[in-house]
Structure formats: structure tokens, C-alpha cells
Amino acid sequence: MSSRVANFIASTGDHTLDALADFGRFFKFTGQTLRWLLHASGSARTWQLVLAESMDVGVRSLPVILITGSFVGMVLAVQAIEQFRAVGLEEQMGGVVNLSVVRELGPVLAGVMIAGRIGGSLTAELGTMNVTEQIDALRSMGTDPIRFLVVPRFLACFLLTPVLTLYCDVMGSLGGWLVTVVMSGVDSGPYWEYTRSAVSAFDVFSGVAKSFAFGGVLSLVSCYKGFHCRAGAEGVGRACTDAFVASFVAILVMDFFISVLLQSISTRIWGFRSLL
Amino acid sequence: MSILKTMTDPREQTRPAIHTPNSEPAMIELRNVYKRFGSLRVLAGVSLALEKGKTTVVIGESGTGKSVLLKHIILLLRPDRGEVFFNGKRIDDLPESDLAVHRQRFGFLFQMSALFDSLTVGENVGFPLTEHTNKSKEEIETIVAEKLRMVGLEGLQPKRPAQISGGQKKRVALARAIALEPDVVLYDEPTTGLDPVRSDVINELILKLQRELGVTSVVVTHDMTSAYKVGDRIVMLERGKIIADGPPEFFKTTDDPRIRRFVDGRASPEDLAALED
Numbered sequence: 001m002s003s004r005v006a007n008f009i010a011s012t013g014d015h016t017l018d019a020l021a022d023f024g025r026f027f028k029f030t031g032q033t034l035r036w037l038l039h040a041s042g043s044a045r046t047w048q049l050v051l052a053e054s055m056d057v058g059v060r061s062l063p064v065i066l067i068t069g070s071f072v073g074m075v076l077a078v079q080a081i082e083q084f085r086a087v088g089l090e091e092q093m094g095g096v097v098n099l100s101v102v103r104e105l106g107p108v109l110a111g112v113m114i115a116g117r118i119g120g121s122l123t124a125e126l127g128t129m130n131v132t133e134q135i136d137a138l139r140s141m142g143t144d145p146i147r148f149l150v151v152p153r154f155l156a157c158f159l160l161t162p163v164l165t166l167y168c169d170v171m172g173s174l175g176g177w178l179v180t181v182v183m184s185g186v187d188s189g190p191y192w193e194y195t196r197s198a199v200s201a202f203d204v205f206s207g208v209a210k211s212f213a214f215g216g217v218l219s220l221v222s223c224y225k226g227f228h229c230r231a232g233a234e235g236v237g238r239a240c241t242d243a244f245v246a247s248f249v250a251i252l253v254m255d256f257f258i259s260v261l262l263q264s265i266s267t268r269i270w271g272f273r274s275l276l
Numbered sequence: 277m278s279i280l281k282t283m284t285d286p287r288e289q290t291r292p293a294i295h296t297p298n299s300e301p302a303m304i305e306l307r308n309v310y311k312r313f314g315s316l317r318v319l320a321g322v323s324l325a326l327e328k329g330k331t332t333v334v335i336g337e338s339g340t341g342k343s344v345l346l347k348h349i350i351l352l353l354r355p356d357r358g359e360v361f362f363n364g365k366r367i368d369d370l371p372e373s374d375l376a377v378h379r380q381r382f383g384f385l386f387q388m389s390a391l392f393d394s395l396t397v398g399e400n401v402g403f404p405l406t407e408h409t410n411k412s413k414e415e416i417e418t419i420v421a422e423k424l425r426m427v428g429l430e431g432l433q434p435k436r437p438a439q440i441s442g443g444q445k446k447r448v449a450l451a452r453a454i455a456l457e458p459d460v461v462l463y464d465e466p467t468t469g470l471d472p473v474r475s476d477v478i479n480e481l482i483l484k485l486q487r488e489l490g491v492t493s494v495v496v497t498h499d500m501t502s503a504y505k506v507g508d509r510i511v512m513l514e515r516g517k518i519i520a521d522g523p524p525e526f527f528k529t530t531d532d533p534r535i536r537r538f539v540d541g542r543a544s545p546e547d548l549a550a551l552e553d
């Protein structure tokens with residue numbers, strides 16, 4: 001009995017140590033990436049690689065981002081319209097729907113979709129390169145794999161996630177408009193009027209600022225998991241799942257902290273703003 | 277000759293033996309290298325000194341750590357204990373960024389080829405040139421064509437690694453390994469998976485590189501024909517230690533049972549026990 005308890009404590013300890021070691025390695029990996037970023041961002045070759053990756057990132061994720069965005073806007077509107085109508089505030093729908101999309105749902109959902117679409121394929125690609133010794137082959141030829149593989153992928157995700165987020169925002173806004181104005185017969189004029197007064201430039205900025213952070217973190221997590229994946233097809237599959245879960249959690253946690261920070265900045269500058 | 281020896285004396289095995297028979301300074305030297313993966317002990321005190329311009333063949337059972345040994349020479353794996361020297365300078369404690377420069381003087385042929393899937397055959401062979409030289413596209417294409425011709429694969433440039441056979445991949449990987457005309461080439465099973473004629477072409481290529489460019493080589497192989505043909509010296513690895521070291525004639529004539537069994541490819545009764553009913 002007591003030995004079972006002791007075993008439990010020991011194995012919990014082991015897991016904790018493993019997790020901490022993993023965390024440490026991840027930060028080291030991030031540090032190396034940022035160092036190479038400073039070194040390599042001046043070279044034309046890096047930007048060639050970034051461009052090649054960007055095609056991939058942008059083109060492959062755009063359709064799914066557009067669909068996600070529009071349905072999020074529509075769902076939000078469907079859920080809210082009855083309540084707003086009951087209190088006679090349906091004309092103010094635009095403000096609420098668009099603010100939610102621009103500040104929270106657009107960046108977070110775009111981030112999550114990119115983590116699934118792009119992050120997954122990054123992990124699978126780098127994981128396969130790792131288990132087939134292609135990463136070692138790079139090292140054996142005197143090319144740093146972080147510089148050659150991670151930096152361009154990081155830059156592509158970091159720079160394109162905000163762009164894709166803006167697409168998501170626009171589609172969300174159109175989705176909300178479709179349900180509120182076209183399907184539920186609220187007047188278009190006041191819908192946009194309230195939107196304009198509720199959504200400030202700072203709200204758009206804060207959504208975009210978040211999405212830079214999400215793009216950065218999801219690419220780092222996905223590349224890290226690929227670089228440290230275990231041998232075999234199973235190892236690669238496992239790394240992909242781990243990478244997605246870790247990116248998802250990281251996005252939500254970062255979203256919370258960045259929101260708190262931006263909120264306090266906004267309150268300090270403009271004071272409290274009422275939506276209704 | 278003093279190098280005609282098998283180390284069967286246990287005291288001999290624990291002593292860090294430096295296998296340079298004459299005064300020629302070693303180009304590459306491993307001193308008492310240990311490596312383990314988790315609880316699996318792979319290298320248990322390997323010492324090996326390689327002379328400039330010579331070809332050393334490493335033989336040994338599957339899974340004894342030949343590939344691991346080869347990776348220690350360019351520090352793709354770092355020793356847990358022990359040292360690695362290159363031209364008399366210790367390199368196993370250098371950071372990765374310093375090793376990168378150093379590794380450009382090496383060519384490494386991976387056991388599984390390790391070609392880049394996302395690049396064509398031509399881009400694979402040209403990769404080290406694109407990365408480390410300022411040569412123009414045309415110059416690189418000329419060199420790539422020449423290296424591919426050396427391994428008997430001219431015209432294969434536009435194919436992807438997924439579209440070619442295992443033996444072809446191996447030869448493309450070899451062309452890539454020698455693209456920068458390295459001083460040292462490390463071959464991990466260069467002839468495995470090739471037909472006998474192709475194997476002989478590769479053997480001749482290894483000899484040609486040694487003869488014409490003075491390349492220092494380490495060849496890991498199971499193919500004794502190849503070992504006898506290209507090796508100036510053969511070392512045998514067993515359970516993480518070097519158990520025999522000498523010129524090819526020694527391996528042809530020795531009557532040490534462990535060596536004979538491996539070299540002649542005869543399974544021992546213990547090896548066959550699992551097949552008995």
C-alpha cells in the first residue's frame with residue numbers, strides 16, 4: 001500500500017520533471033530561433049524561404065479561415081438577436097457582434113484554425129525530416145536547421161496570421177450582418193452606425209496585436225514538437241496531436257493575459273466605454 | 277607488424293589504446309568515447325585514431341553502434357564521456373555554431389540516405405554548394421551533373437527522392453556528400469542495397485577519391501568484399517568496444533573465432549537457438 005503511494009509520488013515527480021525539462025528545452029529552442037532571426041533576417045535567402053512558406057501558409061489556410069469567420073459571425077448574431085429584440089435594442093447588434101469578432105473571436109479562432117491547418121503540417125513535415133535524419137543531414141553539411149527550417153516558418157506564420165485574422169474579421173462581420181440585417185430585417189443604417197461607434201481603431205489593433213503573438217507561438221510550438229518527435233510514424237502522429245493541443249492552450253492562455261494588458265491600457269487612456 | 281593484434285586481454289580493453297602505428301599524426305581521433313541512450317549502453321570506451329589520406333573500414337554486428345560511432349566523428353552526437361580531436365584540436369566541446377564551419381570539410385553519407393524530400397535530386401546534390409559557396413547557378417549545375425555522373429546517375433536531376441529507388445537514393449546521397457570536395461568522407465554502408473556491379477563502382481569511386489584527392493575516409497559496412505577492397509585498415513566493433521584492428525590481410529587470415537564467424541558469415545549455435553523447435 002505505502003509502496004504504491006510512494007510509486008505514485010515518484011511517477012508524478014518524474015512526469016513533473018519531464019514537463020519542466022520539456023519547458024526548458026522549448027525556451028532554449030525559442031531563444032535559438034530569435035537569435036538566428038536577428039542574424040538571418042538581413043539575408044535575401046531567408047526571405048526567399050519565407051516567401052515559399054508564405055504561399056503555403058496563406059493559400060492553404062485562407063478557405064478554412066473564411067468559412068470559420070463567416071459562421072462565427074452568423075452564430076453570434078443568431079444567439080444574440082432574440083435577446084436584443086426582446087429589450088428593443090436590436091439596432092445595437094452591430095456593435096456587439098463586430099466588437100466580439102474583432103477583439104476576441106477573430107484572432108482566437110483564426111489562430112486555432114492556423115494551428116490546426118499549418119501547425120499540424122509543420123510538425124508532420126519537420127517530424128518526418130527528423131526521423132528520416134534529414135535534420136541531421138542539414139547539420140552534417142554545416143547548415144543550422146533552426147536557421148534553415150524554423151526561422152522562415154516562424155516568420156511566415158508571424159507575419160501572415162494577422163493578415164488571415166483580418167480576413168476572418170471581415171467575414172465574421174459580414175456573417176453577422178447577413179443574419180441581423182438580411183435574415184432578421186434589422187435596418188442596415190443603424191447596424192453599421194452602432195458598429196462604427198462601438199469598434200475603435202484600438203480594438204482592431206488589439207486583435208491584430210494578439211494575432212502576431214498567436215502566429216509566433218503556434219509556429220514555435222509546432223516546429224519544436226517536430227524537432228523533438230520520437231521515431232516512427234506513430235511518433236510523428238503523436239507529435240502533431242501534442243503540437244495542436246499545446247498551441248491551442250498557449251493561444252488561450254496568451255489571449256487572457258494580452259486581453260488583461262490591453263484592457264488596462266485602453267481604460268487608462270480612454271476610460272471606461274459602455275457598449276449599450 | 278605491431279597493428280596485427282586482437283585485443284582479447286581484458287586489461288588491454290580498458291586502456292585507452294591509440295591505434296596509430298607510426299609517427300604520422302592522426303587527423304581524427306576519438307579518445308575513450310562513451311555513449312548511452314537511456315539505459316542502453318552503445319559505446320563503452322572507443323578509442324580510434326585515423327590517419328590522413330587513409331581509408332578505415334568499421335565492421336560489426338547490426339546494432340553494435342557503428343552508425344553511432346560515425347556520428348560522433350562530426351559530433352552529430354556528443355559523447356557522454358571521452359574526447360574527439362580533429363587535427364590535434366579538441367572539438368567535442370565546441371558549440372554547434374563553430375562545428376558548422378568545421379563540418380563543411382566533411383561529407384557524410386547517411387545509412388538511410390536522408391535526402392531532402394522537398395527538393396529535387398539536382399537541388400539535393402547542389403545543396404551544400406548553394407549554402408556554402410558563391411557559385412553561380414550554372415556552375416552549380418555543372419558540378420551537380422559531374423557528381424551525378426560519378427555515381428552513374430546523370431540526367432536524374434529533375435526527379436524527386438520519392439520517385440527513385442533505394443539504391444539510387446544512396447548514390448544521390450553519395451553525390452551530395454562529395455559535392456563540396458570534402459577532406460574527409462564518412463560513409464555509412466555505401467554499398468548496402470546496391471547490386472554487385474554498382475557496389476563495385478562505388479568501391480572504385482571511394483578508391484578514386486582517396487587516390488586523386490587524398491580524401492580520408494571511414495566506411496561502415498557489412499560487405500566484406502567492399503571492406504577488403506577499399507580498406508587500408510579494418511576495425512571491428514562489438515558491444516561498444518573495438519575488438520580487432522588491423523589491415524585487411526589480418527582479417528582474411530586470423531583464426532579468432534569471433535572475427536571468423538562475422539567475416540565468413542556463419543551463425544553460431546546461440547544465434548540459431550531461436551530457430552530450433
Ligand SMILES: Nc1ncnc2c1ncn2[C@@H]1O[C@H](COP(=O)(O)OP(=O)(O)OP(=O)(O)O)[C@@H](O)[C@H]1O
Nearest residue numbers: 313316318336337338339340341342343344345387
Ligand atoms: N538517437 C538514438 N536514440 C536512441 N537510441 C539510439 C539512437 N541511435 C542509435 N540508437 C541505438 O543504438 C544502438 C546502435 O545503433 P546503430 O545505429 O549505431 O547500430 P549499427 O551498428 O549502425 O547497426 P546497423 O548495422 O543495423 O546499421 C541501437 O540499439 C539503436 O537502437
Ligand SMILES: [Mg+2]
Nearest residue numbers: 342343387464
Ligand atoms: Mg548503422
